[in-house]
Amino acid sequence: MTNQMKVDRRGVIRGGGAMVAGAMLPWAGAASAAGSGTQLHILGSRAGPSVGSGSYQTSYALTVGDALYVVDCGYGATEQLVRAGLRPQDMRDLFITHHHPDHNIELGTLIYFAWYAGLEKPLGIYGPPPIEAMTKSYLAAIKPDIDIWLDDIGHAPLGPINVTELSKPQDVLDDGTVKVRCTLVNHPPVVPALAYRFDTPGRSIVFSGDTTPMQSLVELARGADVLVHEAIYTKDGVTANLTLNGDARVDSSAAGSAIAGNAQKLLDHVLNSHTKAEDAGRIAAEAGVKTLVLAHTVSLVPGVTDGMWIEAARKHFDGEVIFAHDLMVI
Numbered sequence: 001m002t003n004q005m006k007v008d009r010r011g012v013i014r015g016g017g018a019m020v021a022g023a024m025l026p027w028a029g030a031a032s033a034a035g036s037g038t039q040l041h042i043l044g045s046r047a048g049p050s051v052g053s054g055s056y057q058t059s060y061a062l063t064v065g066d067a068l069y070v071v072d073c074g075y076g077a078t079e080q081l082v083r084a085g086l087r088p089q090d091m092r093d094l095f096i097t098h099h100h101p102d103h104n105i106e107l108g109t110l111i112y113f114a115w116y117a118g119l120e121k122p123l124g125i126y127g128p129p130p131i132e133a134m135t136k137s138y139l140a141a142i143k144p145d146i147d148i149w150l151d152d153i154g155h156a157p158l159g160p161i162n163v164t165e166l167s168k169p170q171d172v173l174d175d176g177t178v179k180v181r182c183t184l185v186n187h188p189p190v191v192p193a194l195a196y197r198f199d200t201p202g203r204s205i206v207f208s209g210d211t212t213p214m215q216s217l218v219e220l221a222r223g224a225d226v227l228v229h230e231a232i233y234t235k236d237g238v239t240a241n242l243t244l245n246g247d248a249r250v251d252s253s254a255a256g257s258a259i260a261g262n263a264q265k266l267l268d269h270v271l272n273s274h275t276k277a278e279d280a281g282r283i284a285a286e287a288g289v290k291t292l293v294l295a296h297t298v299s300l301v302p303g304v305t306d307g308m309w310i311e312a313a314r315k316h317f318d319g320e321v322i323f324a325h326d327l328m329v330i
């Protein structure tokens with residue numbers, strides 16, 4: 001079911017100053033060359049809702065000329081958008097894959113700062129239910145602050161926010177710059193969970209969201225230039241005694257805030273709701289994509305290097321494999 005909602009908000013502050021930072025882009029140019037005026041920015045490559053690890057949670061920006069689209073907004077997305085040299089107020093549309101906090105926690109934050117920086121045009125928000133109710137709640141939460149700034153400094157009103165709920169495979173958007181389609185993936189217990197495909201002039205990029213290996217994703221990604229796929233790295237006999245954040249990108253002792261809960265249940269979730277790097281490679285091969293980007297990565301084995309991740313994905317895939325880091329441009 002697609003459900004359209006329009007929310008108009010008065011009053012916004014414009015001119016909080018240009019927000020483009022002269023950001024250092026340590027990974028810019030490290031990946032394959034961008035093509036056809038379309039660039040994929042890895043804003044956050046980290047999986048899971050812990051914080052303080054030195055990398056940020058899942059978020060991607062797609063730029064097509066001057067048009068900016070954001071896919072997922074885990075913790076740090078707004079900050080990373082600016083550090084990538086992009087402007088929140090230029091965001092046309094925001095797409096949420098599913099309702100886990102490492103994909104949606106900055107929904108309200110991103111709207112707020114886009115508005116604060118001078119967002120004038122209608123903003124599209126797409127995602128699974130209850131994205132409409134969530135957006136309404138966030139707007140209600142920030143309204144007092146918006147009203148204060150409006151009266152105090154006097155900015156143009158926030159444009160309409162158009163929310164579209166998605167819960168089946170469908171064409172999502174065709175704005176003359178990008179065509180977007182979504183499909184359903186499997187990420188229990190979160191239902192529905194979505195993957196998105198963006199076709200721009202000359203380039204096609206697919207985001208798996210969080211999922212087990214899925215044929216629906218093979219179909220969505222068929223012939224795409226880039227598949228951004230989540231991945232886990234594990235081995236037989238891995239137990240809950242292993243540090244769940246034993247990710248090669250950061251020392252496991254500094255991998256972020258503690259995760260409360262039952263370690264065995266968390267391990268079961270990671271194993272039963274995600275995709276091994278080998279299988280991400282298998283899906284990339286079956287779909288015939290040119291480049292596989294491993295992002296939203298969780299290693300259950302300590303000491304795994306970028307090269308080991310890439311090697312695992314290449315068992316079944318001959319194309320280019322990139323292990324994503326924050327602020328990489330592809």
Ligand SMILES: [Zn+2]
Nearest residue numbers: 048100102210
């Ligand atoms: Zn996730």
Ligand SMILES: [Zn+2]
Nearest residue numbers: 098100187210
């Ligand atoms: Zn998830």
